[in-house]
Structures are given as C-alpha cells and as structure tokens.
Amino acid sequence: MNEVIRALSSEASNCINCGFCEAVCPTIPAFDYKTSMGARGRINLAKEFLSGNHSLNFRDPFESCLDCYACFQVCPAHVNSGVVSELMKQAIAEGQIENQKHQVAEMITKIVFKYKDPLGLKKELTEWSKGLEFENSYETILYTGHMHQLMAYNKKLSEMLKSIGELYRFLAPLLSSLGNPSFIFSKFYDKKIKERSESQLKNIYFLLKKAGVKFSYLGVEEPYPGTLMIDMGYVNEFKQYAQWVTDLFHKKGVKNIITVDPHTYDVLLNKYTKYVKGFDFNVTFYLDHLSTLKFSRLDKIVTYHEPCHLVRHTDHNVPKGFIESITNLILPIHNGKNTYCCGGPIEAFYPKASEKISDKRFKELKQTKAEIIITSCPICFVNLYKDESVMDISELLANLVT
Numbered sequence: 001m002n003e004v005i006r007a008l009s010s011e012a013s014n015c016i017n018c019g020f021c022e023a024v025c026p027t028i029p030a031f032d033y034k035t036s037m038g039a040r041g042r043i044n045l046a047k048e049f050l051s052g053n054h055s056l057n058f059r060d061p062f063e064s065c066l067d068c069y070a071c072f073q074v075c076p077a078h079v080n081s082g083v084v085s086e087l088m089k090q091a092i093a094e095g096q097i098e099n100q101k102h103q104v105a106e107m108i109t110k111i112v113f114k115y116k117d118p119l120g121l122k123k124e125l126t127e128w129s130k131g132l133e134f135e136n137s138y139e140t141i142l143y144t145g146h147m148h149q150l151m152a153y154n155k156k157l158s159e160m161l162k163s164i165g166e167l168y169r170f171l172a173p174l175l176s177s178l179g180n181p182s183f184i185f186s187k188f189y190d191k192k193i194k195e196r197s198e199s200q201l202k203n204i205y206f207l208l209k210k211a212g213v214k215f216s217y218l219g220v221e222e223p224y225p226g227t228l229m230i231d232m233g234y235v236n237e238f239k240q241y242a243q244w245v246t247d248l249f250h251k252k253g254v255k256n257i258i259t260v261d262p263h264t265y266d267v268l269l270n271k272y273t274k275y276v277k278g279f280d281f282n283v284t285f286y287l288d289h290l291s292t293l294k295f296s297r298l299d300k301i302v303t304y305h306e307p308c309h310l311v312r313h314t315d316h317n318v319p320k321g322f323i324e325s326i327t328n329l330i331l332p333i334h335n336g337k338n339t340y341c342c343g344g345p346i347e348a349f350y351p352k353a354s355e356k357i358s359d360k361r362f363k364e365l366k367q368t369k370a371e372i373i374i375t376s377c378p379i380c381f382v383n384l385y386k387d388e389s390v391m392d393i394s395e396l397l398a399n400l401v402t
Contacts (some may be wrong), residue, residue, distance in 0.1 A: 004094065005050065008087040012046045014077045021071035021081055024343050026062050026360070028352035036061045039081035046084050049097065059100040062088040064350050066357075067231065068308040068341035079309050089233025104349065105232040111181060115144055116223040119157075120182035125149040126219050128198035132205055135216040140252060140256040141249075142208070142215045142286075145264030148201050148378045151372045153185055153195035154380060158347045158354075160188070171199040188376035193382055200378070204260050204286050205396035209400060215258060223248060227267045231345065240277045246276050256282045258289065262309035262316075262377045267315055285310075286395070287376075288320045295326045302327040302396075303370035305361065305384060307341040307377035319376040319393050326400055327372075332364045340364060344379035360385040372396070 021039035022028055028038030042061050049058060065085035070082040070344030092100050108118045116131070117125065125146050134142075153314040208215060223245045229238040259265040265285050272279045304323050310316040324328050334340035363383050365373045375381045376393040384390050 001350065002096075004087055004096070008046055008084065008091070011084050011087065012043050012050065012081060015040070015043045015047075015079045016077050018076065020074045020076065021079075024070040024074050024338070025081075026066060026070065026343065026357045027346075027353060029360075030343070030356040031064065037064055042081050042088070043084050044297075045080065049091070049356055054361060057100075058088060058097055061093060061100060062092070063102060063105075063232070064346055064353065065089075066308070066341045066343065066345050068345075069191060069306075069312045070338070070341065073312070073337050086233065088198065089262060091233075093233035094236070102232070102349065105228075105234070109229050109232070109234045109237050112224060112226060112229055112322050115180055115182070117182075118150065118224060118228055119153055119185040120180040121146075121149075121153070121186060122182070122220050124182075124186050125222070126393070128201040129205075129217055129219065132202070132217075133204060136253050138216045138218070138252040140213070140215045140258065141252075141254055142205065142217050142374055143225075143259055143264065144217075144222065145227070145259065145267075146222070147227075147261040148197040148266055149194075151197050151378050151382045152189040152191070153194055154348065155190040156188040157185070158351050182374065193385075194383075196381075197378060200381075200392045200394045201260065203392075203398035207290055207293065207394065207397055207401065208258070208286060211290050211293050213258070218252065221248075221252075223298045225264050225267050225272075227263050228269050235275070238271070240366055242272055242276045242279075246279050248264050249281060250278065256284070258284055258286050260286050261379075261380075262307045262314070263379065265316070266309040266313045268399045275337050285316060285318065289324065290322070290397070293397075294402045295322075295397065296402055298327045298396075298400060300327060300371045301330055301369060302372045302374055303330050303365050303368040304374045304376075305332070305342065305365060305380055306336075307380050308339060308341050310376065311337060311339055317327065321373075322393065322397065323374055327396075330368045330370055332361075332368055334361075334364060337361060342375075342377075342380040342383040344383040347383065354383065358386075362386050 019040055025039040031037035045061055062085045067082050069082045112118055112119050215298050226241045268283045341360050342361055343354040347354040373390045375392050383390050
C-alpha cells in the first residue's frame with residue numbers, strides 16, 4: 001500500500017455519510033446539486049477508488065474542490081473532505097488513475113519548473129516596484145509569490161478557457177511545446193485589475209516602510225512558490241521545485257520572509273515545512289508588522305470577507321482586528337471558521353461554477369448593508385470585485401494611516 005492510498009484510506013474510512021458537509025459545501029449548489037460535486041460525494045468516490053473501481057470520472061469532482069475546508073468545520077467524525085480531494089488529485093497526477101490528468105494542470109506544472117512562474121512571466125511581475133527603494137541585504141524579503149501580479153493575467157486566461165470550452169485539451173499541449181509562453185500570456189491581461197493589483201502591492205510596501213520595517217525584494221529573481229502545483233496534486237514535482245526555491249533563499253541569505261497574500265502564507269507555513277528539507281525561515285504575513293501604526297477612524301459600516309486560507313488553514317485573524325478597530329464592522333452571515341469561499345480557486349478550470357459561488361458570497365456581503373466590502377486576499381478581491389464597494393485591506397489601511 002503506497003503512501004497516498006494509506007492516507008486516503010485513513011481519512012475517508014471515518015466518514016459516517018451523515019451529509020452535514022453538503023449543507024456547507026459551496027460547490028454542490030454551483031454544480032446544480034450533482035452529488036459527486038459535493039463534499040460527501042467526493043468521499044464516496046474516493047471509497048470507490050479504494051475498492052478498485054477506477055472507471056469513474058474522478059478528475060472533475062476532485063479538481064472542482066475549493067480546498068476551503070468548510071466541510072471539516074461541521075463534520076462530527078472530523079473527516080476533512082478537502083484533504084480527501086487533495087489526496088485524490090495526487091493519485092491522478094501520479095497516474096494511479098489512468099487518462100484523467102488535466103491538460104492545463106500538466107502545462108502549468110511544466111512551465112513552473114522551467115520558467116519559475118505559471119505563465120512564464122518575469123519582468124512583467126516586477127513592474128509594481130519601479131522607482132521603489134529596497135535594502136541591499138536579503139536578510140528580510142518582501143515575497144509577493146506573484147499572486148497579486150498574476151490576477152490580471154489569470155482573469156483573461158479564465159475568460160479564454162471559458163470561451164474555448166474543451167478546445168483547451170488540444171491547446172495546452174501545444175503551448176507547452178512552444179517554449180516560454182510569456183510571449184502570448186504577457187499580451188493578455190485585464191488592465192484595470194493590473195493597475196489595482198500593483199497599487200495594492202505599493203500600499204503594502206508603503207505601510208511596511210511607515211512601520212519602520214527594513215526589507216528587500218528579489219525582483220526578477222523572485223520565484224513563484226509553486227502553489228498551483230501542490231493545489232493540483234503534483235506533490236512530487238512540488239517537492240523538487242520547493243526545494244529549489246528554499247535553496248535559492250538560503251543562497252541569497254534570506255532569514256525572514258514577509259508574505260502578502262493568504263495562499264503564499266499558507267503554502268510556506270504548511271507545505272514547505274512538511275515537504276522541504278532546511279526550510280528554517282521566519283514566515284510572517286505583512287499585517288503582522290503594522291501594529292505600531294496609527295490609523296484614523298472611518299465612520300462607515302464595513303463588512304469583511306475572511307479568506308479560507310487565513311481563518312481556516314492558518315488561524316490568522318489579524319486583518320479582522322485592524323478592521324474592527326477603525327471601522328463599524330458588521331460581519332456577513334458566514335464568518336470566522338464558517339466563512340464562505342469566494343470561488344476563486346476553481347475559476348480557471350470551472351469558471352461558471354466559480355461565478356455562481358462568488359455571486360452567492362457577494363450577495364451575502366451586500367446583505368449586511370455595508371458601504372464597503374473588505375478583502376485581504378488578491379484572489380478573493382478579483383472574484384468579488386463586482387462593484388466599487390469592494391476593496392483590499394491594504395487600500396483601506398493606506399488611506400487611513402496617520
């Protein structure tokens with residue numbers, strides 16, 4: 001019995017099939033209540049796989065999982081269907097289930113390995129930092145993880161995949177064979193999202209400087225952390241790649257890593273420490289460094305969308321604390337550990353379902369009657385950016401810092 005099968009059996013076998021998870025799983029209504037596209041259905045599919053039945057469609061149910069861990073919060077047997085999905089995606093990526101690998105996932109993994117970014121971009125990712133001054137020493141680095149910058153390109157890529165449908169099966173292998181695809185991807189981006197995302201990074205830079213934090217930035221040498229690789233189940237490839245990233249940080253003399261988005265923060269805290277030898281860096285979220293700053297009070301009703309990868313994956317609640325202290329905060333019906341995912345993690349592969357999930361969450365946020373909706377994740381920001389009431393917490397704090 002290999003490691004994946006053993007872990008999968010241990011997690012899935014505890015399921016008592018009560019269905020509590022289906023009441024909170026965002027994907028099951030987004031896929032019109034098709035049972036295999038919800039938390040309980042995924043566990044039942046995993047049991048079919050463990051019994052030796054490999055003839056079913058496993059790819060779509062498990063790759064559509066948001067990895068939000070909402071199911072785990074309500075499970076009386078303490079089963080995490082999100083973990084089951086992660087293990088099943090790994091089984092698919094390793095070829096334990098034949099002919100179910102996702103062509104775009106294969107393409108992205110190959111591109112990350114070769115060009116250190118999912119779209120092969122480099123100088124485009126550093127444009128936000130033009131004219132900004134950084135320390136010469138790399139002891140403490142601001143690590144963007146490319147997340148904010150990629151949002152503008154990801155939005156266009158998602159629109160393209162949505163329009164071409166199943167044609168991606170033929171285009172993905174072709175793109176993989178053409179060398180660095182940046183000559184294509186760099187031309188297609190959402191201008192408004194690009195400007196907004198770069199502005200958010202500048203806000204973070206400004207706030208850290210205001211707080212007296214000394215840090216540097218690797219610029220064109222900054223590698224992507226490999227988040228998508230691990231999210232898509234390519235664990236073995238991620239291990240190799242993450243070890244390379246770790247070795248690069250050591251070579252540069254890095255000791256402290258300041259992250260700027262929940263997904264990068266999560267992957268460094270929970271995946272690098274699990275899979276990589278010598279990952280001994282002090283990892284923080286940028287808001288952890290701003291406690292000495294003073295802010296003006298905003299006398300408006302504000303609501304906050306709590307990202308899954310902060311409140312569930314890393315138990316990080318600092319953003320909420322800032323917002324509570326300077327605004328009139330009213331939380332939506334789903335909040336804290338029971339927050340509701342924005343749908344962003346599956347936007348590239350399942351854009352229609354992602355949109356349904358984000359629409360539902362946006363409606364919940366609007367029902368608070370808040371004048372401003374705050375996010376603290378670039379993926380959440382882009383997926384919930386349906387009107388001008390939505391803003392990133394860095395924008396709020398940069399506007400109010402005294």
